[in-house]
Amino acid sequence: MPTETPGAGPGLEPTADPSRSLHRRLASVGRERDAAVVELHALLLRAARFEVNRRGGSLSHLRRGDFEDLAQQSADDALLAVLAKLGEFRGESRFTTWAYKFALLEAGVKVRRRAWQGREVPLEDGAWLTLADAGVTVQHEVETRDLIGALREEIERSLSSRQRQVLVAVALNDVPIDVLAERLDSTRGALYKTLHDARRKLRAALAARGLDLDRRDREEEL
Amino acid sequence: MNTPGNPDPARLLARALGPGGLELTCEECFAELDRYVELELAGSDADAKVPGMRAHLDGCPACDEDHGSLLSFLRA
Numbered sequence A: 001m002p003t004e005t006p007g008a009g010p011g012l013e014p015t016a017d018p019s020r021s022l023h024r025r026l027a028s029v030g031r032e033r034d035a036a037v038v039e040l041h042a043l044l045l046r047a048a049r050f051e052v053n054r055r056g057g058s059l060s061h062l063r064r065g066d067f068e069d070l071a072q073q074s075a076d077d078a079l080l081a082v083l084a085k086l087g088e089f090r091g092e093s094r095f096t097t098w099a100y101k102f103a104l105l106e107a108g109v110k111v112r113r114r115a116w117q118g119r120e121v122p123l124e125d126g127a128w129l130t131l132a133d134a135g136v137t138v139q140h141e142v143e144t145r146d147l148i149g150a151l152r153e154e155i156e157r158s159l160s161s162r163q164r165q166v167l168v169a170v171a172l173n174d175v176p177i178d179v180l181a182e183r184l185d186s187t188r189g190a191l192y193k194t195l196h197d198a199r200r201k202l203r204a205a206l207a208a209r210g211l212d213l214d215r216r217d218r219e220e221e222l
Numbered sequence B: 001m002n003t004p005g006n007p008d009p010a011r012l013l014a015r016a017l018g019p020g021g022l023e024l025t026c027e028e029c030f031a032e033l034d035r036y037v038e039l040e041l042a043g044s045d046a047d048a049k050v051p052g053m054r055a056h057l058d059g060c061p062a063c064d065e066d067h068g069s070l071l072s073f074l075r076a
Helices: A019-026 A030-054 A064-084 A095-115 A127-135 A142-158 A161-172 A177-183 A188-208 A213-221 B009-017 B026-041 B053-059 B061-075
Strands: none
Touching: A019 A030, A019 A095, A030 A064, A030 A095, A030 B061, A064 A095, A095 A177, A095 B026, A095 B061, A142 A161, A142 A188, A142 B009, A161 A177, A161 A188, A161 B009, A177 A188, A177 B061, A188 A213, A188 B009, A188 B026, A188 B053, B026 B053, B026 B061, B053 B061
């Protein structure tokens, strides 16, 4: 249960959580539930519109009506997800905050996929070799150049083909992981697990070569 | 910005190696996201109360965007 009172803002009701009432009514039956579902959909649509409009810059080829369609689809899908997972709400946040994240997720994924629609997703392993070379110049520290050189070798040596594919697409070519998941018929979670395992392998291989990644991590945190 | 032909080596290394240490999965991140964001908005130490979340957000651009979206929406 939450022990803090969240900061107030237009998206957060400042007093005792009225969204608990919505959660209770959604779990009821009959007209009360029907009205609660309509209320929930309106909230989800507000969140979806916010997200679609916020990310609209990547969708300059779309018309205004397309934005609204994306928001409506996102709210519809989020509504189904929220209703299906209603029993998973643990009361550790406001119910509306919990519900909003489904709408924002749906809208974000849809916008990213629409932005990449028709675009080629670079999956070529060898892309790493060229780009890593291009980025390292004599101005960079010897340590950085050594690390990138070793990293390049370990990407070739230590990773599986699938791990290289995901690492290069997501970490090097900035392909959104949801877009890659759609193209590879996978999920965000599964691909991130692949990426995570690849990173762990690379870290272990570089550490075995005597490269101090812990110090580098500490410096990045400063 | 990572542009082909002129990538920033520090960014390349960070993206390739990801965060070190404990890290949530994407599914765990989504499950904790509402609580984490409300803790942040309350000025509480969200990172201490949801261990592994910050590392995951640093390592997963998609979840980091979802986090930014929820934070921005609630602040709007």
